Every structure is written in C-alpha cells, then in structure tokens.
C-alpha cells in the first residue's frame with residue numbers, strides 16, 4: 001500500500017473530534033479502520049479516545065460505535081460478536097462485519113485485563129486494539145503498568161526522593177501471545193505501513209487478534225505537537241518499543257533498527273523524562289538502558305534472530 | 306379476537322428449573338452468564354439446552370459477572386435478544402453495568418435469585434442484593450413462588466422491550482426457598498411463549514451497519530439531564546405496559562397479575578406488607594387469624610420498580626395500622642427499603658395508618674408462622690397507640706439481641 005492510495009480510502013473516523021492538537025491515537029484509529037474491508041462495529045473503552053470523539057450530539061465515528069464503560073471493551077464487543085454469530089446462524093444477517101475493540105493502555109493493561117483475557121480465551125472473532133499512550137491521560141496523566149520506568153506522572157511525580165515511576169512496563173503483548181490466539185502484534189503509529197499490514201492480518205484471521213499500538217500523547221509525554229510521530233518513531237528506534245508479530249505461535253520481528261539509538265536519546269525529546277538527566281539520576285538511566293537491552297535480546301531469541 | 310387459554314403442562318419443578326424453562330421457551334439469541342449459588346443451576350440447565358440444540362442461543366461463558374452484563378449489553382445493543390442471570394455478589398459485581406444498561410435503555414431480562422451479600426459471606430436468601438440495585442434504573446419484579454418466577458420472566462420480556470419502555474427488568478425469586486424448592490408449575494406450550502414474546506426489535510441495532518449510530522457517548526451539562534429525564538419518564542410509562550402485559554398474559558395462561566396482590570384486605574383494619582416467598586407463609590397466618598375473627602389482611606408487592614405508590618396508598622387507606630416486612634436493611638436507622646417506600650406512599654393516605662417495620666430473615670434466617678403472627682400482634686397493638694410521628698418503629702424479628 002502506497003501512502004497516496006491509503007489517503008484515498010474513505011475515512012470512517014472524521015476530523016472535528018476534540019483530541020489535542022498533535023494527539024497520536026487518531027492516526028492509529030484511521031489506519032486501522034482503513035485496513036478493514038468490511039463494515040465495522042467499534043466498541044471503545046472510556047478514555048481519551050472515547051471522550052474526545054463522541055461528545056453528544058456529535059460523533060467522529062461514521063461506523064457503528066458503542067461505549068459502555070472503562071474496563072470492559074473486550075467483553076462488550078464479545079457480546080456484539082456473539083450476537084452477530086447467533087443472528088448469522090439463524091439467517092437473519094448475511095453481511096460480513098468486522099469487530100474492533102479499542103482500549104487505552106489503562107483500559108487494557110490494568111483495569112480491563114481480565115475482560116480482555118476472557119474474550120481472547122473464548123475465541124471471539126474480534127480485533128482488540130490497545131492504543132497505548134503509556135499512561136492514564138484522560139484523567140490527567142497518571143501511571144499505568146504500560147508507563148515507562150522513570151516517567152514523571154501525576155501519581156509517580158518526580159520528586160527529591162522518588163525519580164518517577166519505579167517499575168518497568170509489563171509485557172502485555174507477550175501475555176496476549178501466551179493466550180495462543182492466532183495473531184498478536186506490537187506496532188506503532190509512526191510506522192503506518194507496518195501497522196496497516198498488521199491490521200490487515202488481524203482482520204483476516206479466524207479468531208481473536210490483539211494489536212498493541214504505541215500512540216503518542218503529546219500532553220502526557222510533554223512533546224511538541226509537531227513531534228508526535230517522531231516521538232513514537234524514537235521509541236521504535238531505541239528498542240523501547242520493538243515492532244513484531246506472533247502469528248500462529250510464531251514470533252517474528254517486523255522491523256529492526258539498523259543501529260539502535262540509546263534510550264536516553266528518545267527520552268531527551270520528552271518532558272516526562274527531564275529529571276532523569278540530572279546527575280543524581282544517571283544510574284537510573286543506565287539501569288533503564290540495561291533493561292531495554294535485555295528485553296531486546298529476549299525478543300531476538302523468541303524471534304529466532 | 307378471543308385468545309384461547311393454552312393447554313398447559315404441569316411439571317414438578319424447582320424455581321431454578323422453572324426459570325430455565327422460561328429461558329428455553331423465550332429462546333434468546335444470546336445468553337452470557339457466570340455461575341453463583343443459588344443461581345448456578347439456571348446457567349447449568351441452560352447450557353444443556355444449548356448443548357442439546359434445544360435453543361438457538363449463542364451461549365457466552367464469560368469470566369465474570371461484570372463481563373456477563375457487559376456482553377449482554379453489547380449483544381442486546383447489537384440487535385439480539387440477550388439475557389443473563391445472577392445472585393448476590395454477582396449482582397454486586399455487575400453494579401456499574403446495571404446503570405449502563407438502564408441508561409442506554411437496553412431491554413435485558415435477568416433472573417435474579419436473591420441471596421445475602423457479604424460480609425460475612427452467606428449463600429442464603431435475603432433481599433439485600435436486589436435492594437442494593439433498586440435505584441439503578443432497572444425495573445424489578447418479585448416472585449412468591451416458582452410459578453410466579455416463570456410467569457414473571459415471560460411477561461418481563463414484553464415489558465422490557467416495549468417501545469414506550471426500553472428498560473432492563475430484573476425478575477427475582479428467593480434463593481433456596483424458591484430456587485431449590487420443588488412445586489407444581491404450569492408451563493405454557495413453547496409456541497404460546499414464542500408468540501407472546503414476539504420478535505426482538507431494538508430500535509438502534511449496531512449490526513445495522515447501513516445506519517451507523519454512536520451508542521454511549523459522552524453527554525455533558527447540556528444534554529445529560531434530558532437523557533435522565535426521559536429515562537425517568539420511561540419508568541412512569543412502564544406502569545401501564547406492565548398492566549397491559551399482565552392482561553394479555555392472563556388471556557393465554559389464566560393467571561392474572563397486578564402491581565401487588567391484596568389478600569383478604571376488603572374489610573381489614575390492619576395488615577402486613579411483604580415481598581417474595583414470605584407471602585405464602587403470611588397468607589396461611591392471615592387465614593388463621595381471620596378464623597379467629599381478626600380483621601387483618603396481607604399485601605404482597607410484586608412490582609417494586611416502578612413502585613406502585615398511589616395504588617398501594619389506595620389499597621392501604623382506611624387501615625388503622627400497617628406492618629411492613631423487609632428482608633433487607635438500609636443501615637440508615639430508618640428501617641428497610643420496602644418500609645421506606647410504603648411509608649412514603651402512605652403520606653398521602655386518608656387517615657394515615659400507623660406503620661412499623663419488621664426487618665427479618667437476613668442471611669436465610671427462617672421466617673415461620675409464629676414470627677409472622679407475632680408481627681401481626683404488634684401491628685394490632687399499634688392501632689391503639691396515638692400517632693407519635695417521631696421515630697420510625699423498626700423491629701428486628703427473629704434475631705438474638
């Protein structure tokens with residue numbers, strides 16, 4: 001797919017929504033919806049995506065859309081998909097329809113993990129997309145279990161004693177792959193072609209699929225609006241956010257940085273890591289780099305590289 | 306057109322079995338449910354109907370009640386008739402989604418088997434679970450026995466899905482006492498139930514992809530209140546729909562229901578108001594007292610939401626004293642939930658009967674005829690007392706103090 005062709009495909013997510021200028025997730029949504037060939041039904045968790053795109057009486061969604069609560073996008077869409085299967089079996093509906101659940105990292109890694117795990121384990125034919133902006137942004141930038149170590153958030157504020165979030169993020173994509181679903185992948189809004197291809201695969205499999213898509217929050221990351229794509233790109237280039245897929249149990253890297261950047265280079269672009277560049281935090285910076293390197297090695301092994 | 310009463314089959318069934326039979330005959334498109342005592346049997350029995358191809362239902366064995374209600378909301382919004390069932394902690398876990406279902410005007414019917422809430426954990430009957438959800442926007446119908454559970458479930462489908470209503474309905478029965486007690490139940494033919502419930506027709510189905518709609522948007526200061534006002538209005542409209550459904554149901558079953566049942570109330574001077582299975586025992590007590598010349602009666606409330614305030618007020622007007630029995634407390638020092646509702650309704654009653662509250666049977670504590678008789682004696686005593694009008698009189702019945 002060439003970019004001009006992608007641009008010609010009809011948009012099912014329109015402009016005029018109220019996400020911040022320079023917000024990352026609208027790019028993620030658009031690419032994923034453009035990859036769906038069938039009509040779609042979207043379910044969305046509470047969070048920035050939902051509250052900025054459906055302010056009554058307006059909506060940015062040109063497709064069927066439902067929001068019910070924060071932790072249950074997967075369960076809600078699993079019910080919709082079950083309804084579809086039932087009505088199709090009864091001959092009451094003939095059309096092919098794709099089902100998508102969107103959740104932020106809070107709605108996916110944390111409060112919605114049980115609902116997601118249940119839906120994946122039951123084998124519903126739906127694509128779950130975590131638009132991962134590495135924090136609870138809608139409620140004012142709190143930490144999630146996807147927030148990088150060292151990040152300044154409003155519940156892990158960088159202070160004199162604590163240098164931001166203490167824990168490394170958990171590896172949710174691997175957790176989803178461990179569900180033995182037909183397709184799980186990690187992608188970034190910065191690599192649109194890779195994301196588009198992965199979304200295509202996700203829609204094509206006969207069963208549940210999971211996409212974990214890094215989507216910059218320029219407010220929470222404290223980056224300039226025009227740097228949104230670069231900030232996500234940097235995470236990929238320094239191996240903080242490797243791009244890979246797990247297809248029928250087979251792990252595969254889909255992008256390998258020619259020469260990985262130091263994590264500090266990526267962090268330097270973002271206000272949320274500013275405090276890490278104080279002399280007293282230099283050890284922490286090293287330790288983060290070490291952890292990223294270890295994770296990268298483990299991933300290479302899993303991918304047979 | 307005269308509708309003939311269908312030839313019914315009598316079967317010896319537990320309350321759970323009767324509920325499962327109603328679900329089989331309603332034959333929903335989707336059921337998403339999770340087991341919990343004493344409701345578990347409904348889910349299990351229904352699963353066997355699915356396994357044996359007796360229903361067309363897609364059964365979703367979810368990983369929690371929160372997901373059960375979420376998936377049921379999703380399925381019903383998609384355009385499928387969808388049901389679930391629960392008890393106690395399961396209902397408590399659904400709490401967030403109960404409000405979502407009602408606010409989104411999703412017409413779900415849910416059998417709810419009453420069981421006490423933790424802590425301490427207890428699997429037996431009281432009404433604290435459904436009473437905790439009494440202001441969630443769900444309609445609530447309470448059943449005295451297995452027959453009523455069956456009849457109420459079938460009527461609830463018509464009520465929930467009526468275009469003037471579009472609200473979820475919870476149909477309750479008392480855990481173990483009814484859910485596990487065996488009685489004779491008259492079952493309608495499958496076709497009669499199918500004809501009665503008709504086709505599911507949600508007005509904004511998500512699967513109608515030609516007409517995309519956004520359900521569950523963010524609604525702020527400019528519209529939220531209007532949405533809630535409309536929701537409140539639907540509950541008012543439900544009253545008429547409930548009575549119309551009862552009329553139609555009487556025509557096919559011969560069994561007639563109202564908002565409540567007034568038992569030997571015609572010339573009564575004092576009475577007791579109850580919910581659920583206790584009504585059976587209380588009727589027996591009333592019969593005995595009547596034989597002894599006592600002018601007493603009983604009111605069994607069937608529909609708790611919408612609360613039939615004016616109708617109850619009329620039924621209780623002219624009494625000298627009323628005792629209201631609650632199988633739940635509000636922990637507010639003001640008595641149980643039924644008491645609060647009935648007392649509020651009585652504010653407009655002619656002569657304002659004296660009233661008192663009996664909280665009883667928590668955690669499945671047995672309520673026997675002797676205890677109910679004791680309640681009647683206390684209510685009768687109340688007739689002689691001058692109105693104090695200060696504190697509510699709340700008695701805890703059948704408990705070690």
Ligand SMILES: Cc1ncc(C[n+]2csc(CCOP(=O)(O)OP(=O)(O)O)c2C)c(N)n1
Nearest residue numbers: 046047048070104105106107135136137138
């Ligand atoms: C049960 C529940 N708990 C808490 C909230 C408050 N809340 C709304 S959105 C949100 C954070 C969302 O974070 P995420 O899922 O990462 O989405 P984002 O806003 O970052 O896009 C929280 C905590 C809620 N709506 N519901």
Ligand code: SF4
Nearest residue numbers: 019020023048217218
């Ligand atoms: S706070 Fe962040 S995620 Fe939310 S709309 Fe703004 S940029 Fe997007």
Ligand SMILES: [Mg+2]
Nearest residue numbers: 104105135136
């Ligand atoms: Mg987030």
